[in-house]
Each structure stands twice: as structure tokens, then as C-alpha cells.
Amino acid sequence: KAGVTQTPRYLIKTRGQQVTLSCSPISGHRSVSWYQQTPGQGLQFLFEYFSETQRNKGNFPGRFSGRQFSNSRSEMNVSTLELGDSALYLCASSGQGAVTGELFFGEGSRLTVL
């Protein structure tokens, strides 16, 4: 079956702009998590959505937000972009709702903020 699909793969924005990233999970998966990866901070958890509800949230400012649709597809939005938001944004889906389980990661969206 198809894996986790993230779009766009690469994008360049300037400071102050906003960006929306999209994630299509594996068919049947209801949990979608978002992670930010930077050389300095490594992989950091942003938030998780399950059945259209945010279930967990990491320690990121309110400029980072997300949502999940009824078909489990998810989007994350970053407003008022800063240079430090340049990162690889990874989406992961999971078929297990109750217990942390196997996460299937996409290839990521690489955001560059100029």
C-alpha cells in the first residue's frame, strides 16, 4: 500500500510569510504526528492528531498549528516565519490509536526561510 505522502517536498519562503504543509497518511491510519528536524535540535515532536483531535502537543510556539480532516489527511501551518524555522518537517502516521506504536514516516518537507 502507498506510504505516507508529504507535499511539497521542498519550498523556500521569506521571513514573515506563512506556510502550509500537507500530509496524507497510510490508508486506514488515523493518527498523524508531525516532527521538526534541524541540525541543532535534532528531531522534535510538534503535535499529534487522532480522529481530527489534537491528542499531544510539543513545546513549540503558537505560530505552529495543525489540523486533521475527516479522511485523516493532516496539514500543519507555520505563521510569521523566522529564519530558525528552516528545517525538515516530517509527518508520521500510525494505525494504533491506544498505544504508542510503529510510526511510518514520510520523506519530509524541507523548508528554507530566507
Add this chain to the structure above:
Amino acid sequence: DAKTTQPTSMDCAEGRAANLPCNHSTISGNEYVYWYRQIHSQGPQYIIHGLKNNETNEMASLIITEDRKSSTLILPHATLRDTAVYYCILGAGGGNKLTFGTGTQLKVEL
């Protein structure tokens, strides 16, 4: 904060077993041990996980000590394609929030 400690890097000869250690001395009773790897420029890939017992799948074996304070991931016959950063992660129920540490850079060489 990551609650696991891993060596920064390891080397392994192709065809030999790669044994990657992980210390998690403050692990809670309901926390599983997960292993993921990330090949350069790709998303992390799940390898294996366990709670108390040793586990084996087609990719690797996971050995967890009886006191659960440490574990070892074993790649039985490492290949060049196993060169990656390997993350040992603790996770509990209630969601899929994983805290990744810095991992171990495994380099498999001829």
C-alpha cells in the same frame, strides 16, 4: 529531554553483526523501547520495539536486560545499506509522541 543514552558513533564490518547499545536507567514500567533508524535525507524507519521480552523480526533483534535499564539492537549481518543514524526511544501509551535523542551513527564498511 531524551531519557536514553547512546554512543555517538560506531563502525561495523560488512557481514558482521552490529550491536548497538542503549541505556535507559530511568525507564518507567509502562514504557516500551523503540528503535528507529534514519538514512541520510530520508524519514526515520521503524525497526523494532519491546517491553520486557527479547524481540526479533526480519530486520533485527532487540535484547532488553531483565531490569530493563538497558537494551541492545542487533543487526545480525550488517550491510552497507545499514549505514544510518539509529535512535533508541522510550514511549508509553496515550499517543504517538516520541522523544528522539541524538542517536548512534552506524557506519558499515567493507
